[in-house]
Amino acid sequence: MQKFAFTHKLFASAGLLGILMAGTSCEKDSDTNMPMADVVNFNNVQLSSQQEVPENSSNATGSYSIQYDKNSNQLAYTINYTGTTPTAMHFHKGEVGVAGGVEFEVAGPYTSGMKGTVKLTEAQEADLLASKLYLNMHSANFAAGELRGQAVTEDKVVLSNVKLSGKQEVPGNNSTATGTFNGIYDKTTKKIDYSIALNGLTASAMHLHKAAAGVNGDVVMEIMGLKGTTAAFTSAQETDLLSGNLYLNVHSAAQPGGEIRGQVVTDQKVVFASRLSGENEVAPTGSQATGNIYAVYDKSNKKLSYNIAYTGINPTAMHFHKGAAGTNGGVEMEVVGPYSSGMTGSVTLNATQEADLLKGLWYLNVHSAAFAGGEIRAQLVK
Incomplete structure (x- = not known):
C-alpha cells in the first residue's frame, strides 16, 4: 500500500509539473509570436499634390508604407519621394479633403527611402485605423505642404479633390458654380464615405452616372446630402469606379440636366x-x-x-x-x-x-x- 501511494504521488507530481511547464511554454509563445491580426499594414500609400488642401501645382511624387503593431502601439514607416526636397514631415489628423492639426513629427534627416518608428497614443491609434491620419511633406516652395497621402489600408481607395465644373458637362456650359468631391471607397463594404462642397449653386439633385469623360451616361445611384455614405456598389459598378468611368452630376433648377460635373478618379x-x-x-x-x-x-x-x-x-x-x-x-x-x-x-x-x-x-x-x-x-x- 505504501509503495502504491508513493508511486501515485510521483505520477501526480510529474503530471502537475508537465501542466505547469506547458502553461509556461504557451505564455512565452504568446509573448514572442504576435498574431498577425495585431499587425496592420498600410502598403504603398500614394503621396501627391492633388491631396493637399488646397491642391498645389507641384509635380513631385512619393509613397510610404506603414506597419502598425496594435500590441505595442508602435508605428514603423518607410517613405519614398522624388522631385522635392523636404524641410519637414508630419502626420496630421484630418479626413480626406480636410486640413488638420499636427499629431506627431517625422524626424529627419530626410532622404528618400528613410525609415523610422513612433509610438501612438490610443486616440491616435483609433484615428489611424479609421483612416483619419495623413502624412504631410513640407518644402521651401510649399511651406504648408507639398505632398500629402491619406493613411489607408489596401482595401480602401482615396478619391481626393475631384473638381466639379460646368465645363465638364456634355455639352459644357458657362456656369460659374464650382464644387469638390472627396471620399474613401471601401472594397470590403463596397461603399464610399464622402463629402461634397458646392459654391455658387443650390443642388436640386445629385447622382453618380456611368460614362467616361466627355460622354453622358445613365444614373448609377443617387447621392443623398453633402456628407454621408453611399449605397453599396455592385461588382460591375466597382469596376467602373476604379477605372474612372463614373462621374458625379449636380443638378439645379437652372440646369436640370446637370450644372456641374466631375469625373470621380484617384489622384493617379x-x-x-x-x-x-x-x-x-x-x-x-x-x-x-x-x-x-x-x-x-x-x-x-x-x-x-x-x-x-x-x-x-x-x-x-x-x-x-x-x-x-x-x-x-x-x-x-x-x-x-x-x-x-x-x-x-x-x-x-x-x-x-x-x-x-x-x-x-x-x-x-x-x-x-x-x-x-x-x-x-x-x-x-x-
Whole structure:
C-alpha cells in the first residue's frame, strides 16, 4: 500500500509539473509570436499634390508604407519621394479633403527611402485605423505642404479633390458654380464615405452616372446630402469606379440636366476639360467654330485619353502643342484622324511631356483649310 501511494504521488507530481511547464511554454509563445491580426499594414500609400488642401501645382511624387503593431502601439514607416526636397514631415489628423492639426513629427534627416518608428497614443491609434491620419511633406516652395497621402489600408481607395465644373458637362456650359468631391471607397463594404462642397449653386439633385469623360451616361445611384455614405456598389459598378468611368452630376433648377460635373478618379489620374475657340488662338481668328476637349491623364501608364467635340469647322489636322496660354509653341504630338465630332483616342507621353502637361503647358490646336495655322484652340488645364 505504501509503495502504491508513493508511486501515485510521483505520477501526480510529474503530471502537475508537465501542466505547469506547458502553461509556461504557451505564455512565452504568446509573448514572442504576435498574431498577425495585431499587425496592420498600410502598403504603398500614394503621396501627391492633388491631396493637399488646397491642391498645389507641384509635380513631385512619393509613397510610404506603414506597419502598425496594435500590441505595442508602435508605428514603423518607410517613405519614398522624388522631385522635392523636404524641410519637414508630419502626420496630421484630418479626413480626406480636410486640413488638420499636427499629431506627431517625422524626424529627419530626410532622404528618400528613410525609415523610422513612433509610438501612438490610443486616440491616435483609433484615428489611424479609421483612416483619419495623413502624412504631410513640407518644402521651401510649399511651406504648408507639398505632398500629402491619406493613411489607408489596401482595401480602401482615396478619391481626393475631384473638381466639379460646368465645363465638364456634355455639352459644357458657362456656369460659374464650382464644387469638390472627396471620399474613401471601401472594397470590403463596397461603399464610399464622402463629402461634397458646392459654391455658387443650390443642388436640386445629385447622382453618380456611368460614362467616361466627355460622354453622358445613365444614373448609377443617387447621392443623398453633402456628407454621408453611399449605397453599396455592385461588382460591375466597382469596376467602373476604379477605372474612372463614373462621374458625379449636380443638378439645379437652372440646369436640370446637370450644372456641374466631375469625373470621380484617384489622384493617379488628372482630368482636363477645356473649351475650343478662335479667341484662344494667337492671334485670334474670329472663327465662329467652337468645341470642347475632355481628357484624362493616367500617371501610372502615362496615357492621355481624349474626347474631342466641335461644330462649325472641318478639321484638316489636329495637334497637341507645347506652349502657355497666349503663346504659340511647337507640335508635341499629332491627333490622328479621321476627324469627327465626338472622336476619341489616346496618346502616350514621355516624362518631359508629362511634366509640361501637368504644368498647363499643353494646348490642342485644330487646323482647317481656312486657317492652316489653327482655327480653334484650347489650353489643357485642370
